[in-house]
Amino acid sequence: MIEIKNVYKYFNTLKVLKGVSTEIKEGEKVVIIGPSGSGKSTLLRCMNLLEEPTYGEVWLDGKLITPPDPYLHREVIEASKTFVKLFGEALEQNPDANEEELRESVYLSIRQNDLLKRHEGRAYRKALKAIAEENYVDINLARRQMGMVFQNVNLFNNMNVLNNLIAAPVGLKLKTKEEATELAMKLLTRIGLADKVEEYPQKLSGGQRQRIAIIRSLCMEPRYMLFDEPTSALDPEMVGEVLALMKELADDGMTMVIVTHEMGFAREVATRVMFMDEGVIAEEGTPDEIFRHPKHERLKDFLSKVL
Amino acid sequence: MAAWDSFYRQLVTLEGYKNVLKGLLNTAYIAVFGLLIGMIIGCLLATTKILPQKKWYVKALSRFTDCYVALFRGTPMVVQLLIIHFVLFPALGIQISSVIEAIIAFGLNSGAYVSEIMRGGILSVDKGQTEAGRALGFGYGKTMLKIVLPQAIKNVIPTLGNEFITLLKETSVVSFIAVVDITKAFQNIANSTYEYIIPYIVLALCYLVVVLIVTGLIKLVERRLRAGDRN
Numbered sequence: 001m002i003e004i005k006n007v008y009k010y011f012n013t014l015k016v017l018k019g020v021s022t023e024i025k026e027g028e029k030v031v032i033i034g035p036s037g038s039g040k041s042t043l044l045r046c047m048n049l050l051e052e053p054t055y056g057e058v059w060l061d062g063k064l065i066t067p068p069d070p071y072l073h074r075e076v077i078e079a080s081k082t083f084v085k086l087f088g089e090a091l092e093q094n095p096d097a098n099e100e101e102l103r104e105s106v107y108l109s110i111r112q113n114d115l116l117k118r119h120e121g122r123a124y125r126k127a128l129k130a131i132a133e134e135n136y137v138d139i140n141l142a143r144r145q146m147g148m149v150f151q152n153v154n155l156f157n158n159m160n161v162l163n164n165l166i167a168a169p170v171g172l173k174l175k176t177k178e179e180a181t182e183l184a185m186k187l188l189t190r191i192g193l194a195d196k197v198e199e200y201p202q203k204l205s206g207g208q209r210q211r212i213a214i215i216r217s218l219c220m221e222p223r224y225m226l227f228d229e230p231t232s233a234l235d236p237e238m239v240g241e242v243l244a245l246m247k248e249l250a251d252d253g254m255t256m257v258i259v260t261h262e263m264g265f266a267r268e269v270a271t272r273v274m275f276m277d278e279g280v281i282a283e284e285g286t287p288d289e290i291f292r293h294p295k296h297e298r299l300k301d302f303l304s305k306v307l
Numbered sequence: 308m309a310a311w312d313s314f315y316r317q318l319v320t321l322e323g324y325k326n327v328l329k330g331l332l333n334t335a336y337i338a339v340f341g342l343l344i345g346m347i348i349g350c351l352l353a354t355t356k357i358l359p360q361k362k363w364y365v366k367a368l369s370r371f372t373d374c375y376v377a378l379f380r381g382t383p384m385v386v387q388l389l390i391i392h393f394v395l396f397p398a399l400g401i402q403i404s405s406v407i408e409a410i411i412a413f414g415l416n417s418g419a420y421v422s423e424i425m426r427g428g429i430l431s432v433d434k435g436q437t438e439a440g441r442a443l444g445f446g447y448g449k450t451m452l453k454i455v456l457p458q459a460i461k462n463v464i465p466t467l468g469n470e471f472i473t474l475l476k477e478t479s480v481v482s483f484i485a486v487v488d489i490t491k492a493f494q495n496i497a498n499s500t501y502e503y504i505i506p507y508i509v510l511a512l513c514y515l516v517v518v519l520i521v522t523g524l525i526k527l528v529e530r531r532l533r534a535g536d537r538n
């Protein structure tokens with residue numbers, strides 16, 4: 001499961017994600033739609049930490065891949081100097097109040113008003129560190145679980161098809177060269193490109209490249225696949241072959257998160273559709289709910305443009 | 308023909324060619340090892356500029372690189388050579404042969420240029436290549452080594468070749484610190500015969516031939532690399 005908890009992403013002053021929370025469960029096919037610039041790619045890239053969220057946390061299978069966000073942990077906030085100070089003041093002002101309720105209200109006010117400062121004392125640092133250590137996972141290990149397919153493909157230009165496919169499993173010592181080659185050939189055969197094994201990416205068509213990029217990720221045997229507009233840069237006649245491969249993957253039970261403008265594909269494959277607008281998930285639901293019964297004005301507007 | 312005769316006498320009968328060959332060898336040593344040292348220094352310096360500028364020591368190193376590059380690009384090669392030979396090494400009490408001093412001086416100098424070349428080469432590789440590597444689980448170092456650097460080096464081979472040719476020609480100033488390179492060897496011949504035309508024209512031809520050979524080699528390497536992935 002990928003858990004996204006209250007993720008914000010700022011590029012300097014540009015606020016691209018403004019508090020996104022969601023979970024991607026095993027077997028789900030989540031399609032993310034939304035206008036250009038709404039933060040879809042950024043959200044996807046936060047999932048495997050190609051972008052580091054400014055606030056918030058991303059969890060993968062119960063492990064924390066971002067640094068812990070103090071605001072998401074009550075015990076951390078309660079260990080902060082600010083909390084101790086505010087709680088002391090609150091106690092003084094309402095000596096008769098229920099202590100537990102008071103703690104709760106101070107905690108909430110710190111959370112809601114971003115009251116934590118840069119330095120909050122030793123106890124606070126210790127609490128934060130404890131969370132980080134308890135849930136630590138090496139990001140490079142975490143990324144092996146999540147294949148990513150890019151809009152502009154990004155096959156390695158300095159390697160032929162076979163080396164593109166086996167570079168990671170062999171380079172990361174997960175498989176021997178023979179094992180990796182066997183899997184690579186199996187997948188290549190499956191997509192009908194076994195004869196291209198020696199070619200360099202520059203010699204292939206856009207659709208072939210993107211399908212090879214997809215199986216390059218599969219060669220790592222990931223549990224999740226992230227797709228960022230995999231067909232947007234392709235000539236129209238090549239879109240079909242890439243979508244067909246993605247459909248196959250979906251039917252095989254792969255957990256997928258897909259940013260796309262292919263609404264037909266979304267309708268057919270998605271178990272959940274997420275509509276992003278101005279850095280938040282403005283609406284989400286089944287394809288039926290989103291495409292047939294949109295509630296949000298912005299979603300209706302968006303659909304009228306793309307359908 | 309008298310001019311030619313006296314040149315021939317100096318070169319062959321009086322075995323001046325031995326000096327010329329020695330000079331040529333020195334020129335080659337200084338250029339080749341200078342570039343090698345320059346590449347090592349250049350790659351290290353470029354690394355300090357490419358690393359994510361987050362940690363304080365990376366920032367400090369990157370600053371150092373800026374100063375280094377400014378210093379070596381902002382002063383003439385001859386001056387650097389003179390300072391190393393007459394100021395720096397005597398002050399440090401280092402006594403080594405002038406050829407090695409020249410190699411070090413040219414290495415330090417070309418390090419500044421190579422670092423800029425390498426940095427440009429690395430930046431010229433599409434960011435998507437790095438991202439694809441990282442997304443597959445490669446760490447920063449492995450992504451650099453396996454994916455970015457091979458492409459960067461291929462991109463910079465022509466520029467590095469030019470740098471080598473520039474360096475090769477610039478070595479003609481080493482006579483300032485009493486190294487006998489090919490220029491000095493021909494200068495000696497000219498001075499002992501008071502005939503300048505032929506020795507200096509032959510000298511120019513020597514440089515030209517060497518540069519043409521090097522240019523050919525670079526082209527060959529380039530073509531090999533391109534055949535590798537038919538870009």
Ligand SMILES: Nc1ncnc2c1ncn2[C@@H]1O[C@H](COP(=O)(O)OP(=O)(O)O)[C@@H](O)[C@H]1O
Nearest residue numbers: 011014016034035036037038039040041042043
């Ligand atoms: N690395 C970056 N630096 C600065 N701005 C960025 C960066 N990446 C994305 N942005 C900006 O963030 C906004 C959202 O981008 P993105 O997530 O790519 O949107 P979408 O994929 O929905 O079109 C855009 O305005 C884009 O210009």
Ligand SMILES: [Mg+2]
Nearest residue numbers: 040041042229
């Ligand atoms: Mg995008």
